[in-house]
Amino acid sequence: MLMGNTSLCIVLRVSNYKENDKMLTLFSKEWGKIDALARGCRKSTSSLLSSTDVLCCAEFSFHIHAGRYYITQATPKTNFYDIRKNMNALMNALLLLEICEKSVMPDEPNGKLFALLAGALYALANGDYPKKVLIFFIYKMLDILGLRPMLKHCALCGRSPAKKINISAGGVVCENCLGEEVPAEYIENIEKILHTLSKDIQKLQFSCDKGFYDLSIRWLKNVLDFEPKTLVLLK
Ligand SMILES: [Zn+2]
Known part of the structure; x- marks a missing residue:
């Protein structure tokens, strides 16, 4: 051999x-x-x-x-067996696989994305809240793919940021630039996620209300050049 x-x-x-x-x-x-x-x-x-x-x-x-x-x-x-016991966890897991299949290239090792996927699947198998796992995955993936959300300065002009986000600009924006107003908590959540190691996903807790979830899904769709099939099945 x-x-x-x-x-x-x-x-x-x-x-x-x-x-x-x-x-x-x-x-x-x-x-x-x-x-x-x-x-x-x-x-x-x-x-x-x-x-x-x-x-x-x-x-x-x-x-x-x-x-x-x-x-x-x-x-x-x-085989992450316990993921199969919860339909919602399973659908989220399949979405993560689909995203990785489209984002990882042949002969292009990506140990960080591998660790993120493994950490997220372990979290789902251990009964972590599927929406939380998906949101965590999205922002860490952005970072790994070189699209880390800009949170310190306005993503458009570099001034001091307001509680506003512009997804296509890739981060927070200031009072004068175009963006959507969001609760301060959403920006803090993203910051916390980016500062947490993939393997520690289960230790980080944050509230994922509908507004934060929807924002995260829109951010995901904005960076993918395809519409994940699994996404339409998620509730
Ligand atoms: Zn600005």
């Missing part, structure tokens, strides 16, 4: 292939997004059976041939 062809991955998407195989889209901590074939994994005797479903996190070993990845071995870490 080749050395070094092992990576911790989260299964983002699964499609059945031939009679007993699956094609997986994986978020690899080391290599970014990869498509990998899991041969024979739908047989009940397969050692890959428990690692090849959506949401599974496992240490995968690969045989790489002609640029294609073939899974040879998998050591399961967790």
Whole structure:
């Protein structure tokens, strides 16, 4: 077996292939997004059976041939089983997977986004409030993708900011610039989220009323160049 062809991955998407195989889209901590074939994994005797479903996190070993990845071995870490007990948590988890699938590029490792996704999935599996997890994910993701919300100065002119936000400008704005007025608490929440490590997501509590949730979703949509399918199913 080749050395070094092992990576911790989260299964983002699964499609059945031939009679007993699956094609997986994986978020690899080391290599970014990869498509990998899991041969024979739908047989009940397969050692890959428990690692090849959506949401599974496992240490995968690969045989790489002609640029294609073939899974040879998998050591399961967790399948975030408890997320499936709560439909709302599950829908939110699937949204996070969809966002990662579209944001992570092949051969582009993104350890920070990987850690954020893992932290968010653990929080959902532990019964953390799904809306809170999603909001946390959104602002941390903006930061990781180089779009950290500007909160210290007006995002348009650099003056001292008011309690106003302009999503397309990427942050708070001053009295004179165009923006929507928001409660001071929303800006404080964003600040708190940005100062919290992804792994500490469950330690941070903030109130996510409808106004803050809606603002966060609009911010998310503004930076994605696609409309997540899962988003329309969220209530
Ligand atoms: Zn301004």
